[in-house]
Amino acid sequence: MDIIMALRNMAVRKGYMAEAHRKVAKGICETGHLVSLRDEDKALRKKLGLEDTPPTVFAHPEALEQMKRIAAVCGFDKLVASGGK
Amino acid sequence: MAKYAFFLGCIMPLRYPGIESSTREVMKSLGVELVDMQGASCCPAPGVMRSFDQTYWMTVAARNLAIAEKMGMDVLTICNGCFDTLFEVAHKLNHDPELRKRINKNLRDAGGMEYGGTVNVRHFVELLYRDVGPEAIRAKVKGGKNLKAAVHYGCHFLKPSNIKKIDDSERPHVFDDIVEAAGMTSLVYKDKGTCCGAGGGVRARTPDVALKMTKENLVNMTAAGAEVIVDCCPFCHLQYDVGEAQLKEFKIPVLHLSQLLGLAFGLEKEKLGLEAHQIKVNL
Numbered sequence: 001m002d003i004i005m006a007l008r009n010m011a012v013r014k015g016y017m018a019e020a021h022r023k024v025a026k027g028i029c030e031t032g033h034l035v036s037l038r039d040e041d042k043a044l045r046k047k048l049g050l051e052d053t054p055p056t057v058f059a060h061p062e063a064l065e066q067m068k069r070i071a072a073v074c075g076f077d078k079l080v081a082s083g084g085k
Numbered sequence: 086m087a088k089y090a091f092f093l094g095c096i097m098p099l100r101y102p103g104i105e106s107s108t109r110e111v112m113k114s115l116g117v118e119l120v121d122m123q124g125a126s127c128c129p130a131p132g133v134m135r136s137f138d139q140t141y142w143m144t145v146a147a148r149n150l151a152i153a154e155k156m157g158m159d160v161l162t163i164c165n166g167c168f169d170t171l172f173e174v175a176h177k178l179n180h181d182p183e184l185r186k187r188i189n190k191n192l193r194d195a196g197g198m199e200y201g202g203t204v205n206v207r208h209f210v211e212l213l214y215r216d217v218g219p220e221a222i223r224a225k226v227k228g229g230k231n232l233k234a235a236v237h238y239g240c241h242f243l244k245p246s247n248i249k250k251i252d253d254s255e256r257p258h259v260f261d262d263i264v265e266a267a268g269m270t271s272l273v274y275k276d277k278g279t280c281c282g283a284g285g286g287v288r289a290r291t292p293d294v295a296l297k298m299t300k301e302n303l304v305n306m307t308a309a310g311a312e313v314i315v316d317c318c319p320f321c322h323l324q325y326d327v328g329e330a331q332l333k334e335f336k337i338p339v340l341h342l343s344q345l346l347g348l349a350f351g352l353e354k355e356k357l358g359l360e361a362h363q364i365k366v367n368l
Binding site for chain 1 (some may be wrong): 093095096098099100102103105106121122123124125126129130133135136137138139140141144145148191192194196198238240246286289290298355356358361
């Protein structure tokens with residue numbers, strides 16, 4: 001497992017990444033979440049008695065900024081910025 | 086009352102918030118207090134993110150763990166993927182001070198957070214089995230139907246079993262025991278331990294392959310006489326619920342365990358979010 005993960009990481013650094021996966025990674029980098037918060041999600045959450053915006057990075061802009069800084073510190077933002085091979 | 090830092094993840098709060106409200110209600114009724122983790126993010130998802138860059142994967146997970154540590158609580162998750170990332174990263178960082186030092190440098194450089202290596206990560210099925218127990222759950226059940234349930238364990242709840250140590254990963258019973266305590270009959274069906282099809286980045290890159298895997302599971306569940314599918318992961322939940330709608334030939338309602346317990350405990354149906362499912366739930 002450890003060896004396979006190390007090899008996968010090496011392959012990504014050489015640009016071998018599926019476009020669909022790169023988009024997922026870029027999305028997490030930029031928004032802090034795997035999926036977006038849509039108006040219909042907000043409406044359903046409200047209907048269920050939940051806060052319309054979950055108390056995650058979506059409700060805390062400073063937390064999202066911290067996430068973006070982590071991506072920059074790790075060089076992850078550049079890694080997934082553009083299309084791979 | 087036991088208190089946990091409630092990790093929301095992504096799919097539950099944003100696509101199936103009924104699982105979130107069900108979990109909050111069920112845990113409250115069992116005397117478990119869930120406290121929100123303000124500013125938490127994606128875990129991040131183990132399939133793609135760990136494969137891309139383990140340092141980034143661990144640093145973001147460590148940030149989430151640091152939020153719980155600051156709250157003075159262990160983490161509770163209802164998602165197999167979140168459990169996998171947070172449990173494995175906590176295991177690594179709690180046992181390897183050198184690695185923790187390296188990851189903490191990234192956290193500090195990005196804004197001053199630090200993880201001290203003290204947080205444990207719990208999956209709610211494991212917590213229900215070990216801390217609450219099937220008997221206490223049985224005692225809360227207020228009638229309802231006895232249905233034939235296809236329990237779906239998913240990939241990351243039990244594995245890697247050498248560090249999670251929850252149950253036998255090939256012949257597990259803990260999830261089935263909870264479902265039976267809720268008044269259901271848990272079925273034996275072919276290839277019960279198989280992936281739902283969504284994980285490991287398969288749904289994102291090759292949705293047709295993911296759907297084929299889902300269909301094979303649905304055929305096996307149908308052959309065993311399943312009247313309901315019970316999962317313990319919002320991503321598996323989405324794959325079955327949306328997958329059935331796409332395939333059009335199956336109509337087995339899909340429930341996350343928190344929703345099943347909500348029904349069994351006689352909680353307000355409006356809080357369970359069942360009407361938001363693609364496949365009609367009329368139980």
